[in-house]
Structures are given as C-alpha cells and as structure tokens.
Amino acid sequence: MDSIYHTITLRFLAEPSDVNFGGKVHGGSVMKWIDQAGYTCAANWSGQYAVTVYVGGIRFFKPISIGDLVEINAKIIYTGKTSMHISIDVFAGNPRQQQKSKTTHCVMVFAAVDDTGKPIPVPKWQPQTANEINLEQYAKKLMDLRKDIDEEMKPYL
Numbered sequence: 001m002d003s004i005y006h007t008i009t010l011r012f013l014a015e016p017s018d019v020n021f022g023g024k025v026h027g028g029s030v031m032k033w034i035d036q037a038g039y040t041c042a043a044n045w046s047g048q049y050a051v052t053v054y055v056g057g058i059r060f061f062k063p064i065s066i067g068d069l070v071e072i073n074a075k076i077i078y079t080g081k082t083s084m085h086i087s088i089d090v091f092a093g094n095p096r097q098q099q100k101s102k103t104t105h106c107v108m109v110f111a112a113v114d115d116t117g118k119p120i121p122v123p124k125w126q127p128q129t130a131n132e133i134n135l136e137q138y139a140k141k142l143m144d145l146r147k148d149i150d151e152e153m154k155p156y157l
C-alpha cells in the first residue's frame, strides 16, 4: 500500500463553541478532535470501519486559543493483526502567523471491525525510514508498559 495513506492531517479553526470556562479551548473538544483524526487515519489505512480500543497518556502541553488554526496529524506507527496504533500530534497557532506550537500528543489504538463489531485483520504497516522504525519501537515499548497498567487497573474494570 502507498505510504501516502498512513498519515492524515485535519486543519480547522478553533471556534467560540469550543470554549471552556477559562476562555481557552475545552480539553473535551481536543479529545474529540483527536478521536476523529485517529478514526479517519484508521479507516483510511484499513478500508474498514474502526473503533477506538485504547487512548493513553494524553498530554496537554499548551492551551489552544479560540480562533487559532488547529492542525491534527495522525499517523500509523504500528499494526497488529486487527489493531492500528496511531500517534497523534496537535499543533495550534494564530492563523496570521506561520509558527505553530505542539499542544498535545498521545498514542491511540483502533481496531478494524466488521458489520457485527468483530475485529478483522488490517494491512501490515511496514516502517521504512529511521523515524518510522523509531516510532514503531515507541509503540512496542508502550504496549509493554501498558501490560503493567492493565494489570493495575484490572480490579477497577
């Protein structure tokens, strides 16, 4: 598959309806955008409907202002049999200026599913560049760390 399909970028303005009580963009809005970008990337890569399986360690570095141009980049960094691990980076800045800051990062896991909601196989992502290989290692490391987190959370699920 052409590597063009492994990454997508959503671009739009943060609207007044996204405001929180402090006058900046609501964290919940950012999480919704992250989910939409991740879903688009997963559906694009697999050619199937996909559902969110896991979102971990969302880090909000900087606030986003209303009126900022927001860019959300989502890219496949690892695929299992039915899962797609997607790295998401959010950038934002004044549309009158070129410069944008990274405001948020996380890694999400989506599963491709059939019409009954059963997970189905996805095409294998083959990293080529040094950066892509590094990101695949990052995804694998997070999978290992997640085993401990899952164990810790078990009594509360």
Ligand SMILES: CC(=O)SCCNC(=O)CCNC(=O)[C@H](O)C(C)(C)COP(=O)(O)OP(=O)(O)OC[C@H]1O[C@@H](n2cnc3c(N)ncnc32)[C@H](O)[C@@H]1OP(=O)(O)O
Pocket: 035, 039, 050, 051, 052, 053, 054, 079, 080, 081, 082, 083, 084, 109, 111, 113, 117, 118, 119, 146, 150
């Ligand atoms: C677009 C949206 O926002 S959808 C709305 C939010 N999401 C949902 O409603 C999904 C609800 N959850 C579900 O329907 C089910 O849990 C499913 C379909 C996601 C998974 O069903 P399961 O019976 O657990 O299937 P299964 O065990 O085969 O897991 C599917 C894949 O998810 C992976 N997975 C399961 N749990 C985890 C986890 N905690 N972390 C990371 N990956 C996980 C599995 O490793 C597997 O990937 P693989 O085939 O590449 O190894």
